[in-house]
Amino acid sequence: MSVDLATVKRVARLSRLAVSDEEAARMEGELNTILGFVEQLDEVDVTGVEPMTSVTPMAMKKRVDQVTDGDKAADVVANAPASDEGFFLVPKVVE
Amino acid sequence: MSELTKLTIAEAREKLRAREVTSEELTNAYIDAIEAANPTLNAYVTVTSEKARDMARRSDARYAAGEAGALEGIPLGIKDLFATEGVHTQACSHILDHFEPRYESTVTQNLWDDGAVMLGKLNMDEFAMGSSNETSYYGPVTNPWRVEGSNRNLVPGGSSGGSAASVAAMLCAGATATDTGGSIRQPAAFTGTVGIKPTYGRCSRWGIVAFASSLDQAGPITRDVRDAAIMLKSMASSDPKDTTSTDREVPDYEAAIGRSVKGMKIGIPREYRVDGMPGEIDGLWQKGIDWLRDAGAEIVDISLPHTKYALPAYYIVAPAEASSNLARYDGVRYGLRHNGKDILDMYEKTRADGFGAEVKRRIMIGTYVLSAGYYDAYYLKAQKVRTLIKRDFETVFADGVDAILTPATPSAAFEIGDAEMAADPVKMYLNDIFTVTVNMAGLPGIAVPAGLSESGLPLGLQLIGRPFDEETLFATANVVEQAAGRFTPKRWW
Numbered sequence: 001m002s003v004d005l006a007t008v009k010r011v012a013r014l015s016r017l018a019v020s021d022e023e024a025a026r027m028e029g030e031l032n033t034i035l036g037f038v039e040q041l042d043e044v045d046v047t048g049v050e051p052m053t054s055v056t057p058m059a060m061k062k063r064v065d066q067v068t069d070g071d072k073a074a075d076v077v078a079n080a081p082a083s084d085e086g087f088f089l090v091p092k093v094v095e
Numbered sequence: 096m097s098e099l100t101k102l103t104i105a106e107a108r109e110k111l112r113a114r115e116v117t118s119e120e121l122t123n124a125y126i127d128a129i130e131a132a133n134p135t136l137n138a139y140v141t142v143t144s145e146k147a148r149d150m151a152r153r154s155d156a157r158y159a160a161g162e163a164g165a166l167e168g169i170p171l172g173i174k175d176l177f178a179t180e181g182v183h184t185q186a187c188s189h190i191l192d193h194f195e196p197r198y199e200s201t202v203t204q205n206l207w208d209d210g211a212v213m214l215g216k217l218n219m220d221e222f223a224m225g226s227s228n229e230t231s232y233y234g235p236v237t238n239p240w241r242v243e244g245s246n247r248n249l250v251p252g253g254s255s256g257g258s259a260a261s262v263a264a265m266l267c268a269g270a271t272a273t274d275t276g277g278s279i280r281q282p283a284a285f286t287g288t289v290g291i292k293p294t295y296g297r298c299s300r301w302g303i304v305a306f307a308s309s310l311d312q313a314g315p316i317t318r319d320v321r322d323a324a325i326m327l328k329s330m331a332s333s334d335p336k337d338t339t340s341t342d343r344e345v346p347d348y349e350a351a352i353g354r355s356v357k358g359m360k361i362g363i364p365r366e367y368r369v370d371g372m373p374g375e376i377d378g379l380w381q382k383g384i385d386w387l388r389d390a391g392a393e394i395v396d397i398s399l400p401h402t403k404y405a406l407p408a409y410y411i412v413a414p415a416e417a418s419s420n421l422a423r424y425d426g427v428r429y430g431l432r433h434n435g436k437d438i439l440d441m442y443e444k445t446r447a448d449g450f451g452a453e454v455k456r457r458i459m460i461g462t463y464v465l466s467a468g469y470y471d472a473y474y475l476k477a478q479k480v481r482t483l484i485k486r487d488f489e490t491v492f493a494d495g496v497d498a499i500l501t502p503a504t505p506s507a508a509f510e511i512g513d514a515e516m517a518a519d520p521v522k523m524y525l526n527d528i529f530t531v532t533v534n535m536a537g538l539p540g541i542a543v544p545a546g547l548s549e550s551g552l553p554l555g556l557q558l559i560g561r562p563f564d565e566e567t568l569f570a571t572a573n574v575v576e577q578a579a580g581r582f583t584p585k586r587w588w
Contacts, residue, residue, distance in 0.1 A: 003463065015418065015462040016425070017455055018443035027459060030520055034460055037521045038407040038473070044480055051478035052485065054339075055295045055309055055537030056562060061338045075197040081432035088427050091438045 002032045099124040100265040104169055104322040107268055111158060111168045118158070118168025121268075122151035122212055125170045129214065129266050135588040138251075138261040140175055140233045141183040142215035150212040157210060166329050167210030172267035174258050175216045176223055177203050177313075178302035182213075186304040187231040188221045190449025191430040200302025201334045202271060202313050209329040214267050218257030221451045222421065223278055223306045226526035227509070227516070228256025230453040235511050238286060239264040239584040243551035246587075249508040252282030252526070258316045259286040263584055269317040269326050273303060275310045276409055277504075277530030280542035283316050284503035284555030287544045287582035289323045289572070290316040292530075294563045295537035296341040297327075299334035307416035308339075310409075310534040319581060320543060320572045324348035327565065343563055351566035352573050357391030361571070362496040366402035367529060369505065376502045376554065379546050383500050383556045386578035387571065397496060399487040404480050405532040410524060411464050411477035412535075417454075418461025424449060456520060485536040492561050498571050501529050503542040503555035529557060539565045543572040545579045553582050 003011070008028045012019040019027065073086035082089035099121050102110065110116045126144050133139050147170060154168035178184050178196040185191035199207070207213070220230040227250035228236040238251040239260055251260040255272035259282035262270050272279040274292035283290030291314045298313040305311065315326035328348050334340040363384060368377070388394050426432035426445030433448055435441040450458065464473035491499070505528055509516065516523040533540035538559055545556040556575055560568045 007463075008459070011459050011463045011466065013443075014466060015455075015458050016422075016439070016442040016446050017450070017458065018440075018447035027456070030456055031459060031463070033519065033521055034410060034456075035463075037524075038410050038477075040407045041404055041411075041476055041480055044401070044404055044476075044483065046476060046479040046483070049479040049482050051475050052481040053478075055481075055485070055535075056339075056341070058296065058339070058341070061335070061340075061342075063335060072197075076428075078197055079194050079429035081426060081430070090427055091435070091441055093438050 002035060003028060097124040097128065100128050102268070103318050104268050104325050107169055112163065114158065118151040118154040118212060119148060121168065122147050122170045125214055125267060132264055132266055132588050136237045136239060136260055136264055137234055138218055138236050138257045138264065138266055139172065139215045140187060140218050140257070143182055143213055146182070147212050147214050154210050154212060164208065164210030166206060166325070168212060169210070169268050170212045170214050171206060172214050172217045172258060172261045172270040173203055174255055174271050174273060175219050176273050176304045177271055178304070179203055179213065179216065183216050184304070186222045187219045187233050188449065188451070188454070189232045189431060190424045190446070194429050198302060201299035201332065201336060202303065202330045205332050206329055211329070217261055217270060220254035220256065221454050222304065222417070223254040223273055223275055224417070224453050224457055225253040226277070226281055226523055228253040229511065230451050232451060236260045237511070238508050239588065240286060240508060240552055241587060248511045249552070250285070250511050252285035252508065254278040255282045255316060259283055259288050259290070262286070262288045262316050262318060264588070269315055269322055271313060271330065272316045273311060273313050274534065275306050275413060276534050277527035279314045279316060280530045280540055280555070280557060281504050281526055283542040284544070285508040285553065287553030287584070288316050288318060289320050289541065289543050290314065291323050291327060291541040291565065291568065292533065292539065293327060293331060293565055294539045296339050297331050297539070297563065297565070299332060299337040299340045301334055301336040305420040307413040308420065309416060310413060320569055320576050321349060321352050323541070324352055324569045341563070346566055348565060348569055351569040354570040355391065356387060356571055356574050359392045359497040359567070359571070360495050361387050361392045361394050362397035362491050362499040363394060364397050364399045364402065364499060364501060366399050367501045369528065373506060375548050376505065379554050379556065380500070380502050383545055383575055386575055387500065390574045395496065397491045397499070399491065399532070401480065401483045401487050402532055405484050405535050406524060406528055408477040408480040408484070409531045409535060410460070411473045412481065414457040414461035415465050415474050416461070418458045418465065421454070421458055481535050484532055488536045488538060498567050499559040501557045501559065503529060503557040505529065507548040507550070507552035507554055533559055538562060539568055541568040541572045543575045544582050545575055547582065
């Protein structure tokens with residue numbers, strides 16, 4: 001499988017990355033090189049093989065269902081580029 | 096260079112305990128060394144001198160009070176991937192500009208709880224994506240090693256290039272690092288240092304900027320095997336804040352140093368003898384085999400048939416997980432923001448400017464392989480191949496193999512700006528060909544210096560162990576170290 005310029009632009013949109021035409025053209029070549037490299041996997045017979053879901057056999061740990069955290073609004077927004085009274089500020093999204 | 100900075104962690108610990116030297120003196124010696132070397136080597140992106148001196152004085156007080164911890168007063172460098180409260184934590188990316196977390200990663204907190212001193216934050220490939228430290232927003236790190244008689248600058252490897260270079264150049268007693276596909280072991284091999292990636296789950300990932308969550312593990316880079324054992328003991332823990340962290344007790348790794356390897360079975364995987372492998376790498380591997388045999392180990396030929404598929408499977412799994420993990424950098428909650436005509440435009444402009452070329456490439460690959468219609472063909476297939484890679488290892492371990500010996504890297508360090516690698520991303524990815532299988536299978540792996548190349552550059556061997564059997568790696572790596580000796584660069588910086 002290989003990608004064309006339109007696919008590169010579609011994937012860039014999905015990735016939320018603005019790309020110029022020049023960048024998209026360069027990426028087309030790079031992505032195809034990488035996809036060509038991973039194509040080797042087609043040689044492997046994976047019939048009946050379970051996909052890996054956990055690299056070490058372990059049961060997911062569960063914590064006690066109680067409030068252990070909170071009241072940190074000031075910490076949460078401390079690094080935000082724009083915030084006001086404990087809220088993140090973003091460009092208008094609803095008309 | 097001060098004599099103090101030449102001390103290993105174990106040696107410094109002894110002098111501190113005997114009160115022959117104070118942590119403040121040791122810390123000041125490192126700060127002086129960093130100030131002199133960093134303009135040339137670029138290993139640190141932030142030096143926290145005041146914090147370091149303050150921590151050192153408190154360590155000295157604890158020594159005086161007889162309350163010293165396991166790493167009391169030892170000055171360490173911290174990879175920029177670890178969240179350190181109130182201190183530069185940017186994964187060496189532009190998109191995390193000015194980010195100073197309000198919390199501390201579990202691994203670094205464990206180190207401070209044991210009395211260690213923080214010297215500063217270390218340079219790395221952006222978001223740990225790279226094998227040369229050239230993708231850092233803060234510029235490349237220069238390897239303290241040079242080809243004999245040459246003044247050309249070499250890469251220290253990556254992504255933990257700042258960690259490896261600072262340990263080799265004696266700009267810290269030891270450093271934290273992380274390894275997703277080889278990012279501890281490859282730079283350790285390129286700089287003549289020791290680096291261990293422990294078993295997945297041994298160190299908590301809480302507070303470490305995520306790259307590929309099913310592969311990422313923290314570990315130390317140090318001057319020798321004993322120091323790696325000392326540091327890993329402090330870094331490792333069971334952590335309720337990381338659901339993939341193990342509940343096993345942390346063993347006394349240092350006790351494994353000097354343990355006999357007599358009767359151990361060391362596997363030599365035939366698939367690691369790759370086409371075009373330089374003779375000096377093959378020769379080094381043979382030396383390692385001889386050293387372990389001379390120490391009483393039994394050498395057995397083994398097969399890990401799916402080895403060649405580990406790297407291609409990795410370049411599906413890791414970018415897929417990265418594309419998801421890096422979705423959080425959106426210009427809203429932290430770091431860089433570029434305003435746009437609407438929120439989508441703001442996201443796209445912020446991310447386009449904030450991420451470097453390699454990071455964008457991996458986000459694109461990851462998004463593509465996870466996108467509608469391609470998930471089964473790429474991601475699911477790669478996770479199945481991963482099961483087969485792990486099964487290969489399980490089979491040889493079930494046959495009684497205690498550890499596996501391989502080269503750490505396919506070559507010695509290369510030049511900064513290597514044209515072939517810059518032109519072809521896959522060429523750069525091949526640096527991890529011997530290390531990436533270990534991440535795919537979640538196993539522990541250690542890189543230990545084993546000799547010098549014909550041009551006088553360090554080369555390393557890798558030992559791979561059973562899950563949670565880091566102790567066997569320390570025991571076997573110590574045999575290699577005893578036979579090979581230690582390697583330090585001649586100072587030119």
